[in-house]
Amino acid sequence: MDQPKTIHELTTDLASKKISVTEVVADYLTKIDQRNGELNAFLTVAAAEAKEKAKEADAVIAHDPDIFTKKPFFGIPVGHKDIFLTRGLKTTAGSKVLANYIPQYSSTVVKKLEAAGAITLGKLNCDAWAHGASGENSDFGPTKNPHNLDYVPGGSSSGSAAAVAADLLPFATGTDTGGSIRQPANFCGVVGLKPSYGRVSRYGIVAMASSLDSIGHLTHDVYDAAAVLEITAGKDPYDASTTDLPVPTYTKLLDQPLPKKFKIGIAREYLEGLTDKDVLSSLEAAKAILARMGVEVIEISLPHTKYGIAVYYIVQPSEVSSNLARYDGIRYGNARASFGDEAKRRIMIGTYTLSAGYYDAYYLKAMQVRTLIRQDFDQAFGEVDALLSPTSPTPAFKLGQNTADPLAMYLADVYTVTANLAGLPGIALPTGKTKENLPLGIQFLTAQYTEEKLLNLAYHFEKTLHGK
Amino acid sequence: MTKSKITREEISKVAKLANLSLTDSEIEKFTPQLAEIFAYIDQLGQVATDKVVPTAAVNNLNNVTREDTIADNRVLDQEEALGQSAKVEKNMFVVKAVIDND
Numbered sequence: 001m002d003q004p005k006t007i008h009e010l011t012t013d014l015a016s017k018k019i020s021v022t023e024v025v026a027d028y029l030t031k032i033d034q035r036n037g038e039l040n041a042f043l044t045v046a047a048a049e050a051k052e053k054a055k056e057a058d059a060v061i062a063h064d065p066d067i068f069t070k071k072p073f074f075g076i077p078v079g080h081k082d083i084f085l086t087r088g089l090k091t092t093a094g095s096k097v098l099a100n101y102i103p104q105y106s107s108t109v110v111k112k113l114e115a116a117g118a119i120t121l122g123k124l125n126c127d128a129w130a131h132g133a134s135g136e137n138s139d140f141g142p143t144k145n146p147h148n149l150d151y152v153p154g155g156s157s158s159g160s161a162a163a164v165a166a167d168l169l170p171f172a173t174g175t176d177t178g179g180s181i182r183q184p185a186n187f188c189g190v191v192g193l194k195p196s197y198g199r200v201s202r203y204g205i206v207a208m209a210s211s212l213d214s215i216g217h218l219t220h221d222v223y224d225a226a227a228v229l230e231i232t233a234g235k236d237p238y239d240a241s242t243t244d245l246p247v248p249t250y251t252k253l254l255d256q257p258l259p260k261k262f263k264i265g266i267a268r269e270y271l272e273g274l275t276d277k278d279v280l281s282s283l284e285a286a287k288a289i290l291a292r293m294g295v296e297v298i299e300i301s302l303p304h305t306k307y308g309i310a311v312y313y314i315v316q317p318s319e320v321s322s323n324l325a326r327y328d329g330i331r332y333g334n335a336r337a338s339f340g341d342e343a344k345r346r347i348m349i350g351t352y353t354l355s356a357g358y359y360d361a362y363y364l365k366a367m368q369v370r371t372l373i374r375q376d377f378d379q380a381f382g383e384v385d386a387l388l389s390p391t392s393p394t395p396a397f398k399l400g401q402n403t404a405d406p407l408a409m410y411l412a413d414v415y416t417v418t419a420n421l422a423g424l425p426g427i428a429l430p431t432g433k434t435k436e437n438l439p440l441g442i443q444f445l446t447a448q449y450t451e452e453k454l455l456n457l458a459y460h461f462e463k464t465l466h467g468k
Numbered sequence: 469m470t471k472s473k474i475t476r477e478e479i480s481k482v483a484k485l486a487n488l489s490l491t492d493s494e495i496e497k498f499t500p501q502l503a504e505i506f507a508y509i510d511q512l513g514q515v516a517t518d519k520v521v522p523t524a525a526v527n528n529l530n531n532v533t534r535e536d537t538i539a540d541n542r543v544l545d546q547e548e549a550l551g552q553s554a555k556v557e558k559n560m561f562v563v564k565a566v567i568d569n570d
Contacts, residue, residue: 104548198527211525238542240532241525310509321486328487330561332552336487344488345498348479349505351486365512367522372515374523407504423526448526 004167007076007224014061014075015068021061021075021119025054028077028121032168039166040143041159043082044090045122050077053119067117073231074117079172081160082123083130083206084110089120093206094138094156095128096338097327107204108236109173109215116231124159124172128340129324130180130208132156133412136403137342144399145188147437151396154184157218161188164218165439171219171228175205177212178312179391179416182428182443185218186391189430189439191458192218193225196448197423198243200229201236209319210241212312212420222458225427226250229451248452254459262457264290264444265300265384270415276394282431282440283390289431289464290388300383302376305418307369312417313410314353314366321350345406374422381447386457389415391428391443395436415443425451427458431465474503 005013013019029047036042057075060067067074080086083093085103092098106114114120127137135143135158143158145151146166153162157174161184164172174181176194185192193216200215207213217228230251235244266283274280287297324347329335339347353362380387392412402409419426425448430441444461446454476499483490490498546559555562 101552104544104551105542198529237534240534241527241529243527243529304515307512307515310512313505313509314512325486330553330555330563331549334554337489339488341494341497344483344490344494345501345505347486347488348482348498348502352474352478352482352502352506355482355485361513362509364522365515365517366509367524368517368520369512369515370523371520372517374526406501407508410505421523421526 004220005170006220007073007170007227010076010170011068011072011074015065021054021057022051024075025050025077025119025121028168032121035146035166035168038144038149039146039162040141041125041163041166041168042079042122043092043094043125043140043159046089046120050119050121057117057119071117072227073113076118077121077169078113078118079121079124079160079163079169080110081126081157081172081174083126083175084173085204085206086110086120086123089123091123092140093129094126094140095340095343096139097329097333097336099334099338101332105204108201108238109232110204112231121169124157124163126158126160127156127342129206129320129343130156130175130177131320131342131346133179133183133409134158134397134402135184136399137340139340142399145396145438147189147439148396150398151438152187152399154187154396156180157184160218161185161190161192164188164190164220171217171224173215173217175208176214176216176420177208178316178420179413181216181218182391182416182426183413185428186430186441186443187396187439189433189441190218190220191222191225191430192216192428193229194419194426195229195233195451196425197420198241199425199449199451200232201239201242203236203238207323209316210323211319212316214420222429222455222462223251223254225458226254226455243449245449250452250455253452254455256456258293258295258456258460259385262295263384264295264297264386264388265380266297266388267302267305267380268299269302269305270389274390274393278395278434278440279390279393282442283388285431286388286442289461293460293464297388298384300380302380302418304369304372304376308373308418308421309410309414311366311369311373311421312413313349314362315370315421317346317350318354318363319350320346321354342406370421373418377418377422377424377447385446385453387445389443389445391415391441395434395438395440419445423448425454427454429458429462474499474506
């Protein structure tokens with residue numbers, strides 16, 4: 001297989017007329033044709049529309065060669081997790097409830113990427129309603145890990161990770177409520193960026209848990225992660241939770257040298273109970289790379305880490321139960337009987353934790369412990385610039401391994417959920433592979449709304465890893 | 469803090485509140501699963517949270533408001549608004565009767 005092309009490499013090729021948009025789009029559609037049968041990464045392929053847009057794009061390039069400076073993603077294919085509304089293009093959220101839903105409008109992120117010139121190739125499989133860590137909760141069948149078809153790609157942005165890893169797309173959008181971008185990126189060996197809560201608009205994206213949902217993307221490298229964020233980030237009048245902090249030009253800040261005395265913390269609570277030898281060795285390898293970069297790594301404490309999953313499995317289902325209450329099959333979609341098992345479980349957990357008499361013991365208590373988790377991070381970022389951790393306690397697991405035990409599946413989110421509870425940005429980076437050819441990786445976190453710092457670190461880490 | 473044993477009756481009651489109709493075999497399957505999940509989240513009872521202010525949102529914003537005007541650019545026309553409904557009559561959504569005529 002050829003080395004996958006990044007967005008910036010494709011742009012160089014397109015701008016120098018080495019290849020046309022029509023050829024780029026046709027190439028990806030051919031690869032999708034060849035591999036989607038076994039991977040089940042795409043739920044909808046918009047082949048005809050994409051070819052038409054490619055033809056129009058080539059016509060624009062012919063008379064306006066400067067178009068690439070005006071539209072940074074001109075002619076670049078993209079796929080969207082199937083919970084991003086796309087006007088006129090079926091959007092299912094991976095659920096039979098929305099099996100035939102054709103949105104009347106597009107989400108802000110889809111609009112922004114289209115305005116930057118990106119061409120939508122299709123919609124990507126995911127755990128139904130983004131509930132899951134394996135892709136197996138999709139009502140339209142599981143996605144497979146392109147590195148080994150017996151293994152899960154992770155979830156819930158399962159199709160996004162598998163499609164980018166298999167080079168069926170140069171990049172894909174995803175959402176991360178408890179790790180749903182970072183964990184599948186880790187399982188599939190691609191870069192997964194979860195921006196801070198409020199950095200990217202949630203408008204027009206099927207809501208899972210409104211105080212936790214972060215909108216991000218999966219790419220081949222850190223440069224592309226920065227380039228996509230530069231387009232998607234910013235205040236949106238249609239999402240009142242977006243911050244009006246200015247959006248830095250992330251790509252221009254990437255190769256700045258890291259600040260002197262840059263310090264990274266590893267929480268000792270993250271190491272307790274971490275037994276997987278491959279994950280431990282990938283963490284050691286990451287520490288060695290950081291040492292080569294001249295970065296100091298120290299042990300710190302995040303004392304409330306062990307309560308992260310418990311807080312998350314109260315806050316998240318509570319918000320899920322109220323968000324999914326709107327699906328009544330009247331204005332659009334099918335009746336509530338079409339909800340799958342995992343959605344039903346979460347609706348019931350949330351309904352219970354919010355019900356009269358239990359609110360104080362569950363939801364209020366969880367919000368209070370959420371405060372303590374957030375304070376842990378505030379304190380940590382007083383001591384260090386960034387945090388290093390595994391992304392998941394294990395590499396990808398086999399299909400079917402955890403499906404009968406929801407709690408075991410939930411515990412796979414232990415390193416990712418706390419960033420959502422505290423609203424922090426995080427990035428999952430690939431570091432290598434196991435003997436079984438399964439990807440390994442690590443995660444960096446920084447303080448809220450410091451994506452430029454996170455990406456700066458990730459960029460240098462990636463460069464040093466590749467010996468550049 | 470709370471009991472961690474969830475009974476079949478509670479599952480049925482919660483399902484009804486959430487407007488989900490569950491089969492007996494679903495109740496059979498979900499009861500032990502939810503009991504296990506609640507036993508796990510009950511560990512929060514160990515954390516001292518007296519006087520801890522709850523966190524409901526993490527974006528440091530408060531009461532974001534907008535002008536109370538119609539945003540014409542995102543108003544659906546009637547045809548579009550009704551276009552995704554399985555049952556439409558006289559340009560209206562069809563809903564189940566909630567009031568009995570008798």
